[in-house]
Amino acid sequence: MEEEIEGxxxxxxxxxxxxxxxxxxxxxxxxxxxNIPTSILVARLLGAEGQGLYSSGIIMPTLFAFAGLLGIDxxxxxxxxxKQYRPSQVNGQTLILAAVLSVIIAAAYLVFLxxxxxxxxxxxxxxxxxxxxxxxxxxxxxxxVAFMLGLQRIRHFNxxxxxxxxxxxxFMCVNLFVVKGGAPGAVVAYLASEATVTxxxxxxxxxxxxxxxxxEMPPAGLFKRSAIYGLQGHLGNILVLFTYRFDMFLVLSIxxxxxxxxxxxxxxxxxxLSHIPDSxxxxxxxxxxxxxxxxANRLTPRVTRNALFLTAVSGLALYILSRPLLLLFYGTxxxxxxxxxxxxxxxxxxxxxxKILSTDFSGRDKRLYYTVGTAIAFATNVVLCLIWIPxxxxxGAAWASTVAYALQAVxxxxxxxKLSGRGIAETVFLRGEDFALYGELLxxxxxxxx
Numbered sequence: 001m002e003e004e005i006e007g008x009x010x011x012x013x014x015x016x017x018x019x020x021x022x023x024x025x026x027x028x029x030x031x032x033x034x035n036i037p038t039s040i041l042v043a044r045l046l047g048a049e050g051q052g053l054y055s056s057g058i059i060m061p062t063l064f065a066f067a068g069l070l071g072i073d074x075x076x077x078x079x080x081x082x083k084q085y086r087p088s089q090v091n092g093q094t095l096i097l098a099a100v101l102s103v104i105i106a107a108a109y110l111v112f113l114x115x116x117x118x119x120x121x122x123x124x125x126x127x128x129x130x131x132x133x134x135x136x137x138x139x140x141x142x143x144x145v146a147f148m149l150g151l152q153r154i155r156h157f158n159x160x161x162x163x164x165x166x167x168x169x170x171f172m173c174v175n176l177f178v179v180k181g182g183a184p185g186a187v188v189a190y191l192a193s194e195a196t197v198t199x200x201x202x203x204x205x206x207x208x209x210x211x212x213x214x215x216e217m218p219p220a221g222l223f224k225r226s227a228i229y230g231l232q233g234h235l236g237n238i239l240v241l242f243t244y245r246f247d248m249f250l251v252l253s254i255x256x257x258x259x260x261x262x263x264x265x266x267x268x269x270x271x272x273l274s275h276i277p278d279s280x281x282x283x284x285x286x287x288x289x290x291x292x293x294x295x296a297n298r299l300t301p302r303v304t305r306n307a308l309f310l311t312a313v314s315g316l317a318l319y320i321l322s323r324p325l326l327l328l329f330y331g332t333x334x335x336x337x338x339x340x341x342x343x344x345x346x347x348x349x350x351x352x353x354x355k356i357l358s359t360d361f362s363g364r365d366k367r368l369y370y371t372v373g374t375a376i377a378f379a380t381n382v383v384l385c386l387i388w389i390p391x392x393x394x395x396g397a398a399w400a401s402t403v404a405y406a407l408q409a410v411x412x413x414x415x416x417x418k419l420s421g422r423g424i425a426e427t428v429f430l431r432g433e434d435f436a437l438y439g440e441l442l443x444x445x446x447x448x449x450x
Contacts, residue, residue, distance in 0.1 A: 027158035027279075032272055034165040036329065038172050039268055042186055043261075043330050045176050052261030053127050053183035056252055058190055059245055061109060061131035065138040067238045068105035071230025072097060073146035074237070074362065078229055080150025085222055087151065087208050093218035093226070094143045102136035109135060118253060123183075130184055134191050141194050144201025153204055160200040168193035232367040239374040240358070243381050243404055244271075247397045250385045255393055263394040265330055266337040270344035273318060276311045277352040281359045296363060297420040301427040302434070304356040309430055311352040315345050340398040347402030353409040353428065357416050369415040377408035 043051050076094070079085050109132055113119045119128050148157045171189035175181045181188065206214060248267065252260040280303055318325075319342060326338050354373065361370040381404035388396025413424050 027162055029275065031162055031165040032275065034162070034169050038165070038169045039265070040329050041172055041176055043265060043334060046183055046186070048258045048261035048333060049123075050183050050186075050261070051264055052252065052257040052259075053124060054186045054190075055248065055264040056124060056257070056260060057127040057131045057183065057187040058134070059248055060128055061134040062138060063241060063245060063249075064105050064109045064112070065135045066142070066241050068101055068108070068135075069097075069139060069142055069230075069234075070227060071232075071234030071237055072226045073142040073230075074234075075226035075230040076143065076146040077150040078362070078365070079222075079225065080147065081152070084225075085219070086216065087147070087205065088213045088216040089218050089222060090147060090150070091205055091215045093222055094140075094147070095215065096218070098136065098140045098143060101139055105139070106132050106135050121257070124257060127183055127187060130187050134187070134194070137191055137194050137198070141197045141201075144198050147201055148204050151204070151208060156200060156204045160197045163196050163200060164193050167196050229365065229367075232365075232371070235371045235375070237374075239371070239378040243374060243378045243401070243408070246378070247381060247385050247401050250382070250389055251394055251397050254389045259394055262334060262337045263340055263397060265326075265334050266340035266344055266394065266398060269322075269326065269337075269341050270318075270348050273311055273315050273345065273348040274351065274355070276314060277307045277355040280307045281355055293364065296360060297422055300356070300360040300416070300420065301422050304353060304360075304427050305430055306434055307356050308349070308352050308428055309434075312349050315349040319345050337394070340394040343395060343398035343402055347398075347405040350402070350406040350409040354405065354412045357412040360416065361412075361419075364419065366419060369419065370412075373408055373411040373415060376411055377404040380404040380407055 042054055046054060072093075076090050080087065080090060110129075113125075113128055116128075119125045145157065145160070148160070168190060171192050172186060175185035175189045179185055248260060248263060251263045322342050322345070323338060326334060326341060330337070354377075358370045358373075361367055381400050384400035384403060385397055388400055390396075392399070413427060416422065416427065417424055
């Protein structure tokens with residue numbers, strides 16, 4: 001007899017996740033087609049040093065905004081998926097948190113800049129200071145995205161991300177060709193594009209409210225519940241972001257602005273592979289949050305091995321095409337990014353496993369496992385960066401990240417086996433049912449092509 005989830009066969013739930021992930025990935029692919037020209041324009045017109053200034057002006061405030069949110073955005077998604085609070089109550093807490101945290105985090109960021117050595121650079125300092133304006137925009141964006149995902153409004157989420165990418169391209173063209181604002185103008189263009197996500201989230205909230213109230217005062221227990229859930233995994237979330245981005249911070253601090261610009265291009269290109277597991281995560285998290293333990297135990301291994309397989313195949317293709325892609329898009333000035341780009345590719349493939357399993361842990365409300373796994377990866381990354389960047393430059397940073405990502409995947413697999421009882425082989429290697437799904441999809445594509 002076929003196993004069931006939510007009264008439906010586990011097969012149909014898996015297919016629903018697959019379809020939703022495919023739709024999200026299609027949107028992300030469209031976003032890539034918009035983001036690549038944006039990245040090329042910035043790199044070619046501002047050069048390696050200008051690219052370093054621009055990416056630094058975005059990364060620094062992003063780290064502070066994400067860290068200061070305390071994981072409450074993820075808690076909102078979880079609680080809305082569980083239908084434990086009304087959307088209007090969550091909206092009320094969103095407005096209060098955005099106002100209070102914006103002041104606190106911005107102040108902490110400015111204090112940090114006073115003691116951060118590279119901020120004294122006459123070119124970098126003003127860019128980093130400008131980044132403080134990005135903090136409130138990012139806070140509202142993160143909470144708006146959490147709202148859409150909690151209500152499982154995947155289409156609106158995808159639309160918001162595409163609109164953000166498209167408006168960034170437009171604003172960046174205005175900055176580079178009309179205003180000629182250089183790196184500071186590029187940061188402003190990025191800020192304006194991020195604000196568009198908030199606008200779409202507002203329309204989703206307004207539509208959800210209907211004739212009812214859009215905003216209510218949050219009940220007394222909502223913040224406590226959000227904080228408890230969020231903080232359990234927030235250290236893990238911070239460490240994940242730092243694992244993904246702290247190498248860029250160390251490259252800037254140790255090797256300088258130009259090296260950071262070169263490395264940022266390697267990261268931008270390699271991380272395109274992350275669109276596959278990230279697309280799955282968007283659909284999987286609210287689904288897992290609504291399922292029981294046994295149902296999650298059956299669903300997660302299937303989703304993980306397929307995400308890993310698709311990422312690995314795409315990674316192989318990207319590695320083969322890495323040199324012509326880099327030189328075609330960014331030119332010989334960024335040829336030094338090539339080796340770092342190639343080294344990062346297998347790391348991002350390993351990362352697919354960690355991303356999917358972290359979603360499973362969050363859906364089970366077992367986020368401490370996620371935190372421990374990411375803490376190990378982060379510590380590994382920092383130690384190896386400090387050892388390898390001085391002697392190997394950006395290639396050393398790339399190797400540090402790849403080793404950390406691989407270790408994180410292994411640790412998360414061990415934890416998942418402990419929680420679910422499912423074998424590691426079942427979680428990472430394709431099975432007959434997966435090949436049947438791909439065969440069915442191929443047949444449908446061939447029929448449409450006739």
